[in-house]
Each structure stands twice: as C-alpha cells, then as structure tokens.
Amino acid sequence: MWNPDAGKHGSVDLSTASASSSSGVLATVRAKRLAREQERRQELAALAIQRVWRGRSSARQTRAQLLAHLQDKPIGIEDTGKVLVLLSGDGDRDGFGAIATKWATSALDKDRRPAFVAQLGDDEFAYRFALLLRRLLGFIAKQPRTVLSAQLLGKLVDLIAPPVYAGLEAERRQAFVATLGGDWVKTGVGALREFIAAGQRLPKKKHPLSTPIVSVIMAPIAIAPPAQDSPLVASLLQDLMTLPSLPFSLPLPALTTLLRSLPLFQVLLPAAAADPALLDAGGLSTELAKTHFLSNLATFGITGGMLQRQGAQGMRDWIAVVGTMFSTLGEGWGRWVATSGSEVEPMVVDDSDSDDEDENGKRVARKPVREPLPSNVAARLYSFASPAHLGTLVAAAMQGDSKTLVDFSFFVLGLLNAFRGSARWEATLDAVMEGKRGARMTKLLWREGVRGKWGSGRKDWETFSSNPNRAMLMLLSHIYCHYLLLTPDDEFFSNDTNALTLDEVLDLSTIWRDLAYWGFMEGVSSGESPSRGPGTEEVRSLFTRGVTRVAERKKFAPHNFWVMRELNSDINSFVNAVRYEEASLQGASAPRALRQRELAYIAPRLGLLNNLPMAVPFETRVDVFRQFVRADQMRTRGDNPFHSSRVQAQIRRTSVAHDGFRQLNRPGALRGMVQIQFVNEHGLPEAGIDGGGLFKEFLTCLVKEAFDVERGLWLANDENELYPNPHGYATEPHQLEWYTFWLGRQSYLDDLSSLDAELYRGLISVKNYPKPEELSLSFTVTEDDFGVARSVDLVPGGSEIPVTAENRAEYIQLMCQYKLGRQFAAQSRAFFSGLAEMIDPRWLRIFDQAELAQLLGGEHADIDLADLKRHTHFSGFAPDSSTPTAFWRVLESLSQEQRGKLVKFVTSCSRPPLLGFKYLNPEFAVRNAGSDTQRLPTASSCANLLKLPDYKDERLLREKLLQAIESGAGFDMS
Incomplete structure (x- = not known):
C-alpha cells in the first residue's frame, strides 16, 4: 500500500538474515553472558573477601580482649585453651609472648619439672597441649633471635622433654606426636638455620641457642620413633639434612643430641629407598641442597662410622638412596669440588634465564656464578670416592642379590657423574677396580649384566634406556675402558692380570661396536637420564671409547672383526649418503670447524666415520677419502688441472x-x-x-730432508722412530713454521715405551707397587735444558702433592700426557695447522695411525707382479713384438728392492698403490719409445708412463732398465 509518510519512517528489510549477521548476534549474546558470569564471580569473590576480613577482624578483636583479660589474672595450666587461641594469629607479639611465658612457667614447678603429666591422660587436654606447643614453636621461629624467643625456647625444651611422656602408652605418644604435626621439624629447622647463620659471626662460630632448638626438633622422634610413612620423615630428609655443614655448625651437646636421636639407618634411608620421590622434592629440589644433604650424610654414615656397623639391609638402603641422589645431580661437582676453599674464579653453571651479547652483538646465554664450596663440605664429598668406602660397598654388592648389584652400578655411575671433570673420577674407578676384588667385580658384572643379555640389532639401542641391565653394562664399560687406558699390552694379553679372557673382550667389544653404531645411525636421546628410548650421547661416547681402545691394541681380533655386517649389504648407498652429507657441509653458507659430537648430530654417517671408523670397511673409507679429495680438487682447481693459477x-x-x-x-x-x-x-x-x-x-725429497734429525727439529728413539724435539730451541717461532702434521689422537701408556723406555718401565713399577707412598714421588717432572735440570709441575702445586695409592693413576696419566703431548704442544699445533691448510682434519680421522701411514706411503708389501701385470697397459708395440714378454721376464728376475726402484722410477713412489695397482691413476703404462736401443728408458711419472725403447735383446733390456732405475736422476738420462 502506498504510504504518503514513507519518508518519515525507516526502511524495513524483509529479506532473510545473512549468515554473518546471525553470527554477530550470537557473538553479542555470548559476550553479554560472559560479562554477567564475570560480574557474578566478582560479587562472590567480594563476599568471600569480606567474610574473611570480618572473621579475621573479629578474631583479632577477640584475641585483644582475651589478652587484656589474661593480663589481669594469674595463668595456670587450665588456661591452655585460651593461650592456644591467643597464639593462633597475629597481634601484640610482646603481649602474647608475655602470656605464653606465664603459661609455660605455670606448667613447670620450681625445679622446672612438668606439672601437667597427670592431665596428659586426658585426650582432649593432650590434644590442646600439643597444639599449643606447636604454636609456641612457630611463635619462636618467627623471630628466633630475640630475648623473648630465647626465654620461651628454654621453657619449650622442658615442656617437650621426652622423659615427660615416657609413662604414656605407645598409642597416646604416637597421637601426641601426630598432633605436633609434620611441620614441627621444618619450623624448628627454620629457627636453627638463623642460629647457625648468627653463629658464624661469633668467636667460636657456634650459637648457644643451637643446642636447645636441636633438642626441641628431635624431641618428637625420641617420644615416639616415627614409622617410614610419618610426616616427620620428609622434613628430616628435606629440611634438616640439607642444612649446610650441619655437623660442623652445631655445638658438641647439640651434635650429640642429633646423633642419638636421628633414625638415619632405621627410618630415613629405608623410607627414601622405598619412595625415591622424597629425594627430589621440597628442600631437596636444588643441586646445592642435594650436595649439602650428601655432605651431611657422608659425615654421619662414613666419617662417623655408622655405615660400617650396618647389616646387609642397611648397606642396600645406603647404596639405593645415595645412588638415586647422585643420578639427580645435573651439573655434578667436578671442578666445583676440586676448587673448593681455594683462591679460584667461581665456576659457572648452565642457566638459560639470563643472557648476554657475544662479540657479534648476538644474544647468548649467560651462566650464573657458582660459588666455591666450603672445604669441609668438599672433604665429606670426597669420602664417597674413598677406597675404604667403595671397598665396603663392593663387598656388599658382590654378596647381595641381583637388585643390589644393579643399585650398586647406578651408585657408581652416579658418583662418576657427580665427580666428572675432577681427579676423583679416576680415583673412583681405581677404588672399584682395586686388587683381586676389582677383578671379581669385573667378572660379576660381565656374567650378571652383559653376557648373553645384549643383541646386535637396532632395537637394542632404541630400547637401551629401559633395559634393566644397562647400568651394569655401563659400569663394566667404564671399568674396562679405564683398565685399558693404563694397561700395557703384555699385561692385557696375560690371563693373570686381565679379568676377562680375550674371547670375552671380543664379545664385549662386539656389544660396544653394535650399540655405538646404531647410536650414530639412529641418533641419541635428548634427555640426560631418559627412562625409555635410546641411550644418550654420553652412553654412545662411552661405547665408542671402548671400541677405540681395544682396536688400538696389538692386533688380536680376526680380519674385519670391527666392520658392521649391515654395511656390507648396501655399501654403495652408504658411500652416496656420506658424499651427500659432506657436500651439504661444504655448501653451508658459514662453514666452521665442527666437533665430532656436533658432526654426529648433523651428519650421522660422517659422524660414524669420524668417531667409529673401524665399523666401515677400510676399502670403503679409502674410496670415500678419495672422493672427498677429488671434490675438493674440483672446488679448488676446477675442471682443468693445467689452469693458469699454478x-x-x-x-x-x-x-x-x-x-x-x-x-x-x-x-x-x-x-x-x-x-x-x-x-x-x-x-x-x-x-x-x-x-x-x-x-x-719434490715431496719425497722434501720429507726426507725436513725430517733429518740433524736439523734439530726431531729426535730419534732406539728404534730410529722420530718424535718432535721438546727442547726450547724447537719451539721458537721460526722453527715452529717447519712443523706441519699431527693427528691429535689420544696417547696411551704403551705409546710412551717407544719414546722413553726407562720412564715407561718406571711408571709400570709405580702402577704395580703396593705402597707408592714409599717411593717419595710428587706430581712433577724433571726437564734437562742444556744440562740444567728444572722441575715442572704436572698440576698447580704439584711439587707439594705426593703420589699415593689413591692418585697414582692420575699421576701416570698426567706424566703420559706431558711426555706425549704437553712438551710437544707448540710443535703439534704448528704441525696440525699446516696440515689443516691442505686437508680437512675430519677426513684424516676416518683412519687410525697405521692406516694413515698406509694411505700416505702405500702398501707395506712386496711388489705383486701378477697384480701389476693385470693392470699394465702397453702401447706402440707390434702384436708380434717380443719386448713386452722380455720386459716381464726381466721384472721376474729383479729383486724386490729393484722392483721398488722401478715403480718409483715410473710413479715416484717405491711402494705399491694402496689396495693394489687397480687403484693407480693413471694406470701403469708402457709405451714404445722407438727403435734406438742405445737410449735408456725414461718415464713420465706424472702419467705413470714408462717409455721403453723396443729392445729386441732381453739382456740389453735388463742392462738399460737397471741403469735407468739405479741412476736416481730425473729426465736427463735419455
């Protein structure tokens, strides 16, 4: 219908609402509903706040009125409930304290004897009384160092004295202690901590109030010894036992009370062994707290002699608890303990909460300072690695069941983790391996945890962290690797000194090889102590180290024993993958030197080659090396080897x-x-x-001249083997430039025998001497500089450190490191830097020393004429020419020395090529040099080409050939 007033009214849209308008309406409705709910929550919160405020305000007024009432009248034991109300909240502290003092005084007679004993039989009174004592301790702990708190503490000692409650039935005593609550110890420890801190400023470093507060803390334990599930147990472990230097911070009476009442082996250790979560919660959640816990534990259990008096169960609990605690130490003690109490820079520990900028302006993590430990704490921690302590535990582990052996393995692994980076790491292994007991432990670990319990497949590595035998395998690996480091070959191959037979060594090495191989191929777990999945980087490194140390012994394993069978099935794919990984690294936008550990993560096959090269066939490694070199030549020189940049x-x-x-x-x-x-x-x-x-x-002549001992850069041993001259003359800058080659591999005790046989024999004597202290040795070495003897410390202050049975392994290692490394350090660095300019050090690490010598100098073998004949190409001779046949008859008549000279004449190297003449490039060739039989044979060694005149007479051919190869000249002989 027409509407004349249409202009005065809004238009009406009769179309269907769009989806967007519907969603907008729903969003608006939802927002309003949420706003109403928020408003409702705010109103309820306001009501709750008002209710709490009114309650507390009313309670405060009540306590104020009660205070005024009690101040005007005498107070007796019957006012226990009123005093309890008074101490239940904040208010006039001095007023409340005065009332509490009056009440406590009334509860004791003039001789400070309790006047309430008869009333403790009333459950209601006993309950209120216990609550009041708890409130009284809390009142003291808030401000423990005031005169009022000191007065109340003296009263509390009498009120909570265990003899007062001796007449009660056991159930009533337990109920009374339960009412005191699990926070009783924690509250008392808070006050004790303040007394200890205050005592450090006193002349005797001990606060007099420490004695009464310790009596108060330990009273409930004396009244009713706690069960393992008592709430007091957690507080004793997590609060009391974590106080720094607890035994050294207490007066003698307090320490006596503590030792008499602390149920360490009866309750605390069994409870912690049954529930390991107690050792990683509350006050034990930080590494520093755990360190102080272990220090106190060592004082009570080891230094105090408590451990030796325990039976088998006590030993098992000790091993389980301490081992669990060790496993939770993230950083470990290491240099932290080693530098305690000395004037050193504080250590830093990992912490990603803070950062800084590096020299390029990038943000990097900054590590917080880790203050040195007090010397008395470090000394207690050292006692865990003492031979006496570990000897006691080794005996217990060998006499216990399989679970005890597993726990002991975790214990030692945790101890090694805790002491990594310090000399105590080696001392720990030395103590475990000591004497015949160590050999029996090695055998036991082999039988119980390794033999027949590990396979060779990928699954063994993928499930390593959940394997119940992993701790025993790792401990055996640590022990045997340490044994290999300090054992010469004659002892290793002797059944009298080697705990394992050679067959058992090979079986163990097979397990190491297989697990390490799959560790490189499949990767490692990212966590420090995973409960499932593959092993960690540390585990893989341990097994790799074991394989390396056995493989570098005098050869006793079968040929290709170390090669993984899995590689033989598809070796070409492996080589192609290695080439791809190397090309990817070379093509990186910012290449840098990679550590072997980083390389294993970025390029697993290259990591395998650099860390466990013996798992790959030697021929394959040679092929890979040659491909690396060829690719480098292409990058450096391009396709044309004769380019103008020569x-x-x-x-x-x-x-x-x-x-x-x-x-x-x-x-x-x-x-x-x-x-x-x-x-x-x-x-x-x-x-x-x-x-x-x-x-x-030129290179052949250069090496011969540069390695001449007359230059003073090298010295020769009795076997005419060369080593760098350690004299100061050889370390001068202009002399260091002559050095160019070093592999950077670890040296062993056996390596010292060729360098200094007398010193080697001396170190063997020290190693086997029953009491090395009698030898009067110190951590020094004597050097001779042009007839002047000078003493060099192997460690800072080494002249003051005597060699003992505990540290002789460290002494032997340091002496080997000095003689085989430190005294050649400058020469080695110069040597290696020169080599690194020529070839990537990663490529050299895929060979051991013997293989590298073979790679550089060719096969140490006779010239194989059959092999040479199969890979020699003749050209220019007529089909019916007799010269080729005569040539081979002449070579057959030559001696091996003469054959070597011929090969050198043609190829510039007297040895056959590595892996045979098949791999000589270009191939060995003989070309017709014409009919002039008066000419001598010549050679183009760049092309491995012998230019042989077409001699018709075999005798003449022999004469001319010998004249050429014996001349030693270059191209002028023709």
Whole structure:
C-alpha cells in the first residue's frame, strides 16, 4: 500500500538474515553472558573477601580482649585453651609472648619439672597441649633471635622433654606426636638455620641457642620413633639434612643430641629407598641442597662410622638412596669440588634465564656464578670416592642379590657423574677396580649384566634406556675402558692380570661396536637420564671409547672383526649418503670447524666415520677419502688441472727443503697446482715438464730432508722412530713454521715405551707397587735444558702433592700426557695447522695411525707382479713384438728392492698403490719409445708412463732398465 509518510519512517528489510549477521548476534549474546558470569564471580569473590576480613577482624578483636583479660589474672595450666587461641594469629607479639611465658612457667614447678603429666591422660587436654606447643614453636621461629624467643625456647625444651611422656602408652605418644604435626621439624629447622647463620659471626662460630632448638626438633622422634610413612620423615630428609655443614655448625651437646636421636639407618634411608620421590622434592629440589644433604650424610654414615656397623639391609638402603641422589645431580661437582676453599674464579653453571651479547652483538646465554664450596663440605664429598668406602660397598654388592648389584652400578655411575671433570673420577674407578676384588667385580658384572643379555640389532639401542641391565653394562664399560687406558699390552694379553679372557673382550667389544653404531645411525636421546628410548650421547661416547681402545691394541681380533655386517649389504648407498652429507657441509653458507659430537648430530654417517671408523670397511673409507679429495680438487682447481693459477717453484736438488719452504710457505700455496722445476748441482734447470711427477718427487725429497734429525727439529728413539724435539730451541717461532702434521689422537701408556723406555718401565713399577707412598714421588717432572735440570709441575702445586695409592693413576696419566703431548704442544699445533691448510682434519680421522701411514706411503708389501701385470697397459708395440714378454721376464728376475726402484722410477713412489695397482691413476703404462736401443728408458711419472725403447735383446733390456732405475736422476738420462 502506498504510504504518503514513507519518508518519515525507516526502511524495513524483509529479506532473510545473512549468515554473518546471525553470527554477530550470537557473538553479542555470548559476550553479554560472559560479562554477567564475570560480574557474578566478582560479587562472590567480594563476599568471600569480606567474610574473611570480618572473621579475621573479629578474631583479632577477640584475641585483644582475651589478652587484656589474661593480663589481669594469674595463668595456670587450665588456661591452655585460651593461650592456644591467643597464639593462633597475629597481634601484640610482646603481649602474647608475655602470656605464653606465664603459661609455660605455670606448667613447670620450681625445679622446672612438668606439672601437667597427670592431665596428659586426658585426650582432649593432650590434644590442646600439643597444639599449643606447636604454636609456641612457630611463635619462636618467627623471630628466633630475640630475648623473648630465647626465654620461651628454654621453657619449650622442658615442656617437650621426652622423659615427660615416657609413662604414656605407645598409642597416646604416637597421637601426641601426630598432633605436633609434620611441620614441627621444618619450623624448628627454620629457627636453627638463623642460629647457625648468627653463629658464624661469633668467636667460636657456634650459637648457644643451637643446642636447645636441636633438642626441641628431635624431641618428637625420641617420644615416639616415627614409622617410614610419618610426616616427620620428609622434613628430616628435606629440611634438616640439607642444612649446610650441619655437623660442623652445631655445638658438641647439640651434635650429640642429633646423633642419638636421628633414625638415619632405621627410618630415613629405608623410607627414601622405598619412595625415591622424597629425594627430589621440597628442600631437596636444588643441586646445592642435594650436595649439602650428601655432605651431611657422608659425615654421619662414613666419617662417623655408622655405615660400617650396618647389616646387609642397611648397606642396600645406603647404596639405593645415595645412588638415586647422585643420578639427580645435573651439573655434578667436578671442578666445583676440586676448587673448593681455594683462591679460584667461581665456576659457572648452565642457566638459560639470563643472557648476554657475544662479540657479534648476538644474544647468548649467560651462566650464573657458582660459588666455591666450603672445604669441609668438599672433604665429606670426597669420602664417597674413598677406597675404604667403595671397598665396603663392593663387598656388599658382590654378596647381595641381583637388585643390589644393579643399585650398586647406578651408585657408581652416579658418583662418576657427580665427580666428572675432577681427579676423583679416576680415583673412583681405581677404588672399584682395586686388587683381586676389582677383578671379581669385573667378572660379576660381565656374567650378571652383559653376557648373553645384549643383541646386535637396532632395537637394542632404541630400547637401551629401559633395559634393566644397562647400568651394569655401563659400569663394566667404564671399568674396562679405564683398565685399558693404563694397561700395557703384555699385561692385557696375560690371563693373570686381565679379568676377562680375550674371547670375552671380543664379545664385549662386539656389544660396544653394535650399540655405538646404531647410536650414530639412529641418533641419541635428548634427555640426560631418559627412562625409555635410546641411550644418550654420553652412553654412545662411552661405547665408542671402548671400541677405540681395544682396536688400538696389538692386533688380536680376526680380519674385519670391527666392520658392521649391515654395511656390507648396501655399501654403495652408504658411500652416496656420506658424499651427500659432506657436500651439504661444504655448501653451508658459514662453514666452521665442527666437533665430532656436533658432526654426529648433523651428519650421522660422517659422524660414524669420524668417531667409529673401524665399523666401515677400510676399502670403503679409502674410496670415500678419495672422493672427498677429488671434490675438493674440483672446488679448488676446477675442471682443468693445467689452469693458469699454478704456483711456480724452482728447487735446487742440493737445498730442497730450504727452497721449498721459502717459495711455498704461504697460505693456500700447496692447495692449488704446483709446478716444480729442479735445478741440478751445476745450476742448470733439468729437462722435463712437471705434470705431477716432479711434484711427487719434490715431496719425497722434501720429507726426507725436513725430517733429518740433524736439523734439530726431531729426535730419534732406539728404534730410529722420530718424535718432535721438546727442547726450547724447537719451539721458537721460526722453527715452529717447519712443523706441519699431527693427528691429535689420544696417547696411551704403551705409546710412551717407544719414546722413553726407562720412564715407561718406571711408571709400570709405580702402577704395580703396593705402597707408592714409599717411593717419595710428587706430581712433577724433571726437564734437562742444556744440562740444567728444572722441575715442572704436572698440576698447580704439584711439587707439594705426593703420589699415593689413591692418585697414582692420575699421576701416570698426567706424566703420559706431558711426555706425549704437553712438551710437544707448540710443535703439534704448528704441525696440525699446516696440515689443516691442505686437508680437512675430519677426513684424516676416518683412519687410525697405521692406516694413515698406509694411505700416505702405500702398501707395506712386496711388489705383486701378477697384480701389476693385470693392470699394465702397453702401447706402440707390434702384436708380434717380443719386448713386452722380455720386459716381464726381466721384472721376474729383479729383486724386490729393484722392483721398488722401478715403480718409483715410473710413479715416484717405491711402494705399491694402496689396495693394489687397480687403484693407480693413471694406470701403469708402457709405451714404445722407438727403435734406438742405445737410449735408456725414461718415464713420465706424472702419467705413470714408462717409455721403453723396443729392445729386441732381453739382456740389453735388463742392462738399460737397471741403469735407468739405479741412476736416481730425473729426465736427463735419455
């Protein structure tokens, strides 16, 4: 219908509402509902606050009125309930304290004897009385160092004295202690902590009120000894036992009371062994608190002699509790303990809450300072690793059941974790391995936890952290790796000194190899102590170390024993994957030197090659190495080996080392192509163009001259083996530039025998001497500088540290490290830096020392003529020529020395190529040099080519060939 007033009314939309408008309406409704609910919650919260405020205000007024009432009248034991109300909240502290003092005085007669004993038979009175004592202790603990608190503490000692309650039935005593509450110990410890802190400022370092507060704390335990599930147990463990240097902070009477009342082996340790969660909660949640707990535990259990008086169950509880505690120490003590009480910079510990900037302006984590421990705490912690303590536990573990052996294994592993980075790490293993007892423990661990209990598949690694035998395997691995480090070969191969037979060693090594292999291929667990999944990085490193130490012994394992069978099935895929990983690392935008651990994470197969190379066949590693070198050549030189960027060098044959050093000693000079031209003794350039052969000859001559002992850079041992000269002359800057090669591998005691046989025999004597203290040795070494003897400390203050049975293993290791490492440190660094300019050190780590020597110098074997014949190519000779046949007959008549000279003449190296002539590149070739039989044979060693005139006479061929290879000259002989 038409509406004349349409302009005055809004338009009406009769269409269906859109989805967006519907959702908007729903959102509005929802928002209003939430607002109403929020308003309702605020109103309820306001009512609750008002109710609490009114209640507390009313209680405050009541206590004020009650205070005024009690102040005007005498107070007796019948006013216990009123005093309880008065002490139940805040208010006039002095007034409340005065009333509490009057009440406590009325509860005691003039001789300070209790006047309430008869009323304790009334359950209601006993309940109120216990509550009042609890309130009274809380009142004291709020301000313990006031005169009022001191007066009340003296009264409380009499009120809570255990003899007062001796006449009550056991059930009533237990009910009374239960009313005192689980916070009784915690509250008292809070006051004790303040007394201890205040006592540090007193002349005798001990506060006199520590004695009464300890009596109060321990009174409930004397009244009714707690059960393992008592609430007092947690507080005793988590609050009392975590007080720093507790035994040394108490006066003698207080310490006596504590030792007499503390149910350490009767209740606390059994309770903690049954419920390990107690050891990682409350006051025991920090590493520092756990450290103080263990220090106090060592004082009571080890120094105090309590442990030795316990039976088998007490030993088991001790092993379980201390082992559990060790396993929860994240940082461990290590250098923290080693530097305690000395003037050193405080340690830092990991903490991601703070950060800083590095030199590039990037934010990096900053670690908080870790203050040194008091010397008395460190001394107590050291006692856990003492031979006497560990000997007691080893005996208990060997006599116990399988669970005790597992707990003991965790105990020692935890102790090793706690002491990592300090000398006590080695001392711990020495104590466990001591004498025949150690050999029996090694055998026991092998039989009970390792033999027949581990497979070789991927699953064994993937489930390692949940394997019940893992602790025994790890402990055995630590023990045996330590044994291998300090044991010479003659002792290792002796059944009298080696706890395991060689077959058992190989079986154990197989387990190590398989688990380490899968650790690299499948990765490690990210947690420090995972309860399931694969092992950790530390576990993988342990097994890798074991394999390495056994493999580096004098060879006794079968050929290819260390090679993983899984690789043989698809070795080509492995090699391709390695090439890809290496190419990925080389192609990174910001390449840097990677540690072996980082490499294992980023590139697992490269990590395997660098950490466990023996698991990969030697031939495969050689192939991988050659591919790495070939790829590096392509990056450095490109496709054309004869490009214009060659480095030119003229080398006088009379001064090879000097000229080579002068012309080629600049960064990167040897990474590109080097073109050598020799100059003879007459100053004339020798004939020939260097296509690689002259350079190889130059390197051979250079090595021979540079390693000449007359230069003073090297010394020779009795076997004419060379080692760097440790004298100061050889460490001068201009001399260090001559050094260029070191592998950086760990040295062992056996390595010392070739360097200094006399010192080696001496260290063996120290190792086996029953009482090394009688030898009067210290941690020093004597050096001879041009006839002047000087003493060098192996550790700071070494001249003051005597060698004992406990530290002789450390002494032997430090002596080996000094003789085989520290005294050559500057030379080694220079040597290795020079090599690193030429070749990536990661590539060298895939070989051991013997393999690397073989890689560099070829096979240490006779020339195999059959192999050479199969891989030699003849060219230029007529099909019916007799020269090739005569050539082979001549070679058959040559001695091995002469054959080596022929190979050197053609290839510049007298040894056969690694893995045979098949791998010589270019292949060995013989080319017809024409019919002039008066010419001598010549060679192009850059192409491994022998240019042989077409001699028709075998005798002449032999004569000319020997003349050429015996001449030792270059290209001028033709």
